[in-house]
Amino acid sequence: MTERINRLKTIATQLRRDVVNTVYYAGDGHPGPSLSIADILTALYFDIMRLNPVDPDWKQRDRFILSKGHACPMLYAALARRGYFPPAELKTLRTLGSRLQGHPVMHYTPGVDATSGSLGHGLPQGCGMALAARRRGDDSLVFVLTGDGELNEGLVWEAAMSIAKFKLTNMIAIVDNNGVQSGGKVETIGGLVKLREKWEAFGWYVVEIDGHNMEKMVTMLENAAKRGRASRVDREGMLIVDGQAAPNPDQPVMFIAHTIKGSGIPFMEGNNSWHKRVPTDEEHQLAMSILGGKDLE
């Protein structure tokens, strides 16, 4: 386990470095909301998800939707390091002709399973994809990562209702609960409170995790993935978290991941100007000295 976790931690640092470099060289992008999902994406792309980068359209793969599409520098870094395209391409982000559009676009970027960026659309698209997977009868999973700010969108709750109604246990949803959206605190901008109770009231099984604790996160996500692939009979009583009652076999699972916007770079943590901001030369240097290493290659 230690070796497994150390490997993932090293990758997460690499991805953080890639994000800072990407935004710095491209001269545009959202570093803060990318960094809060560094550890989650590392766990998914380098441990939990069943993938085949050589064949991005492989039918039996697990799907991933980055509903908070503005955090795509982190998704692009994960895809590049996982082998979907060369890491050198990351610096083309948001430039004319690049496969790395300002927000993720399916058919453009190898490994991007759904278009996203206009907020609130990951869960309903994932709902359709999970329904289709169930009709195909295979055990591939649909992972959806949403922001917490985007839960302001009414569409999210329409989808929350449907996914629970359809009993889409082959979906695993995660909220990146960094607590801050573009204009300020999530609580004050949109009045979003009692997140856990809201999802539970919609019929979901909720697990709260520390989105930067790799070891605990990997264990729980692995449990959820096993449950997601299991038959209904086998799902009965399957635990996700020790010490928390098992979900009922028809419930979809929502992870509320407590995270820090700008995570891993102290001068960005807690400073929401990094929601969308390009590091200066000095800031870039400083970030590189914190993370170690210096360039994309």
Next chain:
Amino acid sequence: MNKIESTRVGFMQGLEALAEKDDRIMMVSADSMLAMRATGFAEKFPEQFVEMGIAEQNAAATAAGLAIEGMIPYFATYAGFITMRACEQIRTFIAYPNLNVKLAGVNSGVAGGEREGVTHQFYEDIGILRTIPNMTILVPADADQARQAAISAASIPGPVYIRLGSGRDPVFFEHNTSFLPFKINILQEKGNDIALFGNGVLLLRLQKAAEELEKRGIGVTLVEVHTVKPIDVVGITQVLKNCGAAVTAEDHNIIGGLGSAIMETAAENCPVPMSRIGLHDCFGGSGNPEDLLDYYGMSVNDIVEAALSTIARKKATPSC
């Protein structure tokens, strides 16, 4: 009195015929099962019927997800709830990735929305969708064309919108009359004084207007334009060249719909005097469909008058 059949029933007959042969065909409902007369479909094909509740954005985005995975979902409900409430989902999540999602909108036009009034009566749908790349827009004339349009849509790659009526829709064509998307359908060429272009419920009125004009010695070419996007530029230009003047007629705002599409085509390829019949940039209201069409400027007489005044302008304008 013309025979009445339901464009909704026609559409569902087409969808059932498709679903029997192809299990990728699905129907997505926004609590529109009864409105769409889809109870039979839901019973026959429970695995291919998805009920999303009264949540059109959710239904459109879920349909996108199904299409990403290779299904061919038909999302059918009221025209405005699709094209307005779920407009962004159509534009960004269906049309941009060019997904195989088919959309069917009922209660189109004042005649389609008839007694329901403005909230459930939609004359903006085509204008909205025409500005979105990758969209195909079909406007069937009647129930049997709606059936054929539903079937044709499955083999047109990418998103297709099918415009439907109230469920009490006048019959125009004999059943099984050939329906070929993308090409204009020339219904008659009895002279070339004026071309009458139209679609949907207004074809009947255009035909009556053509008869009236012929009584007055005016030669009419009558053309059905069921595919509003992509518009048949070659076919329309040829008709405009032959006739040198045209009237368009549609149960839609004159801004953005068929009239706009043909005028754009004419302006770039063969500018001739033209007039548009349709709602003159106003909202409709509740009423009997025939009364509504008369009241809002789409009577047989309105078409005749428009044709006569357009022909008069033609004499003062050199042809292209």
